[in-house]
Amino acid sequence: MEDSKINSSKAPEPVGLYPHARKVGNLLFLSGVGPRERGNKKIPGVNLDEQGNILSYDIALQCEKTFQNVKYILEDAGSCWNNIIDVQVFLTNMKADFAIYNAVYAEWFKDNLPCRTTIEINCLPTPIAIELKVIATI
Numbered sequence: 160m161e162d163s164k165i166n167s168s169k170a171p172e173p174v175g176l177y178p179h180a181r182k183v184g185n186l187l188f189l190s191g192v193g194p195r196e197r198g199n200k201k202i203p204g205v206n207l208d209e210q211g212n213i214l215s216y217d218i219a220l221q222c223e224k225t226f227q228n229v230k231y232i233l234e235d236a237g238s239c240w241n242n243i244i245d246v247q248v249f250l251t252n253m254k255a256d257f258a259i260y261n262a263v264y265a266e267w268f269k270d271n272l273p274c275r276t277t278i279e280i281n282c283l284p285t286p287i288a289i290e291l292k293v294i295a296t297i
Contacts, residue, residue: 169231171195174284179232182297187238189293191249194224195285202287213286218256221289222263229293238297243273247292253279256288 164178165187173179173190180189194203203224204217230240248264250256257277264275283290 165232165236167232167235169197169235170228171197180236182236185297187233187236187242187295187297189229189232189291189295191283191290191292192225192228192232193283193285193287193290194221194228195287196224202285205286205288207286211286213288216288218259218288219263221287222260225289225291226263226267229291233293233295236297238295240267241271242295242297243268243271243293244296245274245294246276248275248277249280249283249290249292250277251280251282251288253277260289 163182165180165182166173167179170179170192177190179192180187182188195201196203202216202221204220206214206216208214229243233239233242248260250260260277
């Protein structure tokens with residue numbers, strides 16, 4: 160069975176030692192994807208203090224950027240948005256962010272209804288409020 164590592168030329172660089180995705184057979188497993196931008200450490204919609212603590216953030220903008228990054232990885236791997244079959248979503252503030260995230264999610268996934276699990280976590284490796292873990296077919 161074919162097993163290959165994939166790195167997108169458009170998605171932000173990984174923050175650790177891992178590929179953007181791995182293809183195994185006809186399945187594509189994406190590493191965690193957030194809203195960062197390629198080529199810099201800027202996080203769209205996030206305001207940080209001098210110590211790097213989050214002062215404020217725009218969850219709708221982070222959702223849009225995260226979904227776009229997932230789309231970049233899928234396309235660079237030879238797949239597409241409609242081939243997503245499972246999504247794990249990690250939010251750092253379920254109470255404050257779920258409704259907005261859910262509305263943005265509904266727009267992006269209106270033509271594709273993958274399985275979905277949404278989990279609240281304490282923090283993520285960079286100062287972001289959302290991260291997606293995706294499985295798709297190729």
